[in-house]
Amino acid sequence: MSGLLTNRQAEELHKSIIAYLTGNNLPTTAATLRGELGVGEDVLDAEKTAKYQSLLEKKWTSVVRLQKKAMDLEARNNALQSELESTSHAARAKRNQDPTDWLPRAPTRHTLESHQAIVNCLAFHPTFSVLASGSDDSTIKIWDWELGELERTLKGHTRAVLDVDYGGPQGGTLLASCSSDSAIKLWDPADDYKNTRTLTGHEHSVSAVRFIPGPGPTNLLVSTSGDKTLRLWDISTGHCVRTLQGHTGWVRDVCPSPDGRYLISAGTDQTARLWDISAGAPPESKVVMTGHDNGIRCCAFAPAASYAHLAKMAGLKKPPSATSTAEFMATGSRDKTIKLWDARGICFKTLIGHDNWISGLVFHPGGKYLLSVADDKTLRCWDLSQDGKCVKVLADAHGQFITCVRWAPGVVTKTGPEQGGEGGGSVLDKSKAGGVSDVQIRRLIATGSVDKLVRIFAN
Secondary structure (H helix, E strand, O other), rough: OOOOOOOHHHHHHHHHHHHHHHHOHHHHHHHHHHHHOOOOOOOOOOOHHHHHHHHHHHHHHHHHHHHEEEEEEHHHHHHHHHHHHOOOHHHHHHHOHHHHHOOOEEEEEEEEEEEOOHHHHHEOOOOOOEEEEEEOEEEEEEOOOOEEEEEEEEOOOOOEEEEEEEEEEOOEEEEEEEEEEOEEHHHHHHHHOEEEEEEOOOOOOOOEEEEEOOOOOOEEEEEEEEOOOEEEEEEEOEEEEEEOOOOOOOOOEEEEOOOOEEEEEEOOOOOEEEEOOOOOOOOOOEEEEEEEOOEEEEEOOHHHHHHHHHHHOOOOOOOOOOOOOOOOEEEEEEEOEEEEEOOOOOOEEEEEOOOOEEEEEEEEEEEEEEEEEOOOOEEEEEHHOOOEEEEEEEEEOOOEEEEEEEOOOOOOOEEOOOOOOOOOOEEEEEEEOOOOOOHHOOOOOEEEEEEEOOEEEEE
């Protein structure tokens, strides 16, 4: 010990040990140590013993905290080093050419401020440079993400707006919104966002709403609610055409497959369910996924572009056919984990890294990455080609809990669909879109937060 501590430090340590033993009712041991060290009452009396009594414990807890901080800094340093190595000059040059490697980066391209309360949801227009956001302030705001400007505010809901989505028949894009007021509203962007229809039927807050795509025109919309059901709506009539029952708790999120045949839903009953809603299929869930230790807040289908990476992670000899649209799924939970599932409902990978509830998931259009946001204020990028390794963290992407994330959709050019787009879209007329390029649309990701802000990141 003499080689590590100075004489004064050794004396302080001895006094602390004797005081600790005395305070823990070990007088014999304390007296023995006093005798061996020659620490008499003149050096350490009762008053000084009381002073030193808690010193050893305080030092010990300080060391533990410092060790944890050192480990966290070391892990952060390793992550930054890995990112630095992967972003060498050659790698950056290749990434700039290859859209499958585009990842969001700080600082934000725009920070949009106007909501008076939590921003719960976001949706990109499939064609134009327009972004919709919904908030606890009961309003929907329409933004021009290219300019970072507020275009209009939509009022109609009487309570918090929980989700928004663009979609509908080809050539007739609508905006759907849902709320804690138990209503779903349809808004027409082509008619100054007039509220064209209100859908009622849920008996509790409506937490998620999504247009169901299809190979041809479709009029279907799906919603989820605290009444434990999913409902399918015909937007042309406003009628509920089917109610899906199976969840035993609040259904928090839903995601349709790209071909509109399947749905994945997630709920507070700690399950995710895969539904086959194709013509003639029974309304019961096809697969029930269990494994999370808390409620599931978000879910997503993996695009076909990610099948090669996910098949390898799942131990498959070859990836499924790209024409199959419900082979792999991801769920994010309040248990702070993300789970990856196959079509049989088997969890083949759990991604751990967030320090708080997972609130949003989106697959990179190129298929190589999964992006997530959480109440730990971070946006994380998971590399599916590296067994789900977290390769990038945007720390403090918001000042408070992040509630949602959306990737700008892919577009269809006049020469055909682009590779790696998410969902597709209508033909992009650049004269109507204000000169917005396909690349600009593909490089954007937006997040909403408890701090009332909408932030747009670009690669």
